[in-house]
Amino acid sequence: MKRTTLLPLLGAWHLRYPTYNAESVLELIRATDPEVLVLAPLPPGAMADPRWQETPEIVLPLSVVPWARRRGVRLEGGVVPSPDPDAEADFRRYTAFYPPTRDLLAALDAQLRPLDELLPQPLTLPRIWAEVVPLLAAYQHEREAAFGDGPGTDWWRERICKLAERIRALPETRVTVLASAEQVPFLREALGDEGLQTPHEAPTNDRVRERALLDVAFRGDAADPGRLITQLRELPGAEARFHEANLLLSHGHLAEALEVLEGAVRGDFSAPYYLPGYLLTRLGQLRDLTGDRAGAMRAYRGVLALGWVPPDAKETAQIGLTVPFEGVAS
Numbered sequence: 100m101k102r103t104t105l106l107p108l109l110g111a112w113h114l115r116y117p118t119y120n121a122e123s124v125l126e127l128i129r130a131t132d133p134e135v136l137v138l139a140p141l142p143p144g145a146m147a148d149p150r151w152q153e154t155p156e157i158v159l160p161l162s163v164v165p166w167a168r169r170r171g172v173r174l175e176g177g178v179v180p181s182p183d184p185d186a187e188a189d190f191r192r193y194t195a196f197y198p199p200t201r202d203l204l205a206a207l208d209a210q211l212r213p214l215d216e217l218l219p220q221p222l223t224l225p226r227i228w229a230e231v232v233p234l235l236a237a238y239q240h241e242r243e244a245a246f247g248d249g250p251g252t253d254w255w256r257e258r259i260c261k262l263a264e265r266i267r268a269l270p271e272t273r274v275t276v277l278a279s280a281e282q283v284p285f286l287r288e289a290l291g292d293e294g295l296q297t298p299h300e301a302p303t304n305d306r307v308r309e310r311a312l313l314d315v316a317f318r319g320d321a322a323d324p325g326r327l328i329t330q331l332r333e334l335p336g337a338e339a340r341f342h343e344a345n346l347l348l349s350h351g352h353l354a355e356a357l358e359v360l361e362g363a364v365r366g367d368f369s370a371p372y373y374l375p376g377y378l379l380t381r382l383g384q385l386r387d388l389t390g391d392r393a394g395a396m397r398a399y400r401g402v403l404a405l406g407w408v409p410p411d412a413k414e415t416a417q418i419g420l421t422v423p424f425e426g427v428a429s
Contacts, residue, residue, distance in 0.1 A: 104131045104275045104296045107283050110155040112218050117311035119224045121162040123301040134271035135173040139278035143176030149407035152372050160372040178262050186250035210238045224301045236284035263289030316342035337368035341378045357385040376408025380415050387424040
């Protein structure tokens with residue numbers, strides 16, 4: 100019998116969820132022992148272009164896809180793109196001229212406002228299933244009832260149902276589907292109950308706790324930076340060194356931050372996906388701040404020589420090649 104597991108994703112909010120972060124999701128995937136992973140947020144064929152890593156669903160490039168590639172787990176694309184990417188925006192623009200429709204749309208949008216308070220909280224997987232998914236489901240059902248499945252909804256039901264058909268047609272018997280939270284309501288309905296599993300508890304272990312610590316450092320909003328630096332120093336790897344250097348720099352320890360990053364680049368800093376671009380960019384800035392313009396230029400050129408880097412890192416490196424970094428204005 101086919102067994103399909105559905106797991107919700109919440110974009111960059113995972114950085115705020117210490118018990119449902121990139122490692123938690125990966126632990127849940129491991130437990131399903133998948134033969135194929137369906138990445139619903141990525142359209143079919145997206146991973147042929149390294150820019151797929153710019154997806155808002157950061158869990159995919161941060162942990163899931165690297166693990167699947169190491170394990171040889173097949174990756175399947177998800178929802179097909181909209182037949183008219185501008186349709187929903189056009190629909191909203193047109194409704195501005197029809198007060199009853201405009202007011203109905205505004206009332207529907209208001210149903211999503213509780214998410215503004217809910218999502219920044221340190222949500223657990225049970226709360227996501229119990230609070231986030233039902234809220235999105237209610238909104239999507241009412242929107243569909245009001246406007247049908249067409250330009251006003253970006254053909255959401257149709258596109259999700261087509262994905263469900265593809266999932267059911269997969270030859271593998273152990274299928275794990277990672278879907279953005281807004282994809283989950285209709286996808287769960289379309290897949291049906293038979294053979295569908297929706298885990299409500301995420302495991303916690305040392306890997307999950309380390310990821311949570313790195314996520315706090317990435318956000319840069321630690322309540323006790325000194326303690327966080329001490330904790331980061333207990334972790335191996337270039338990602339921890341990168342965050343350590345950033346914290347040192349933000350508190351005026353320029354020379355120490357540079358020493359940390361100079362050590363990091365002498366080792367392997369190829370992962371996670373964002374690190375090569377960000378680390379070399381920061382290294383270039385630190386070298387600029389310490390008067391090593393030639394060394395800074397080498398670091399910036401290193402960023403631009405990479406096959407893919409986050410767009411903001413690329414832009415910063417390009418600026419750095421032209422204008423020496425002098426620090427962030429206060």
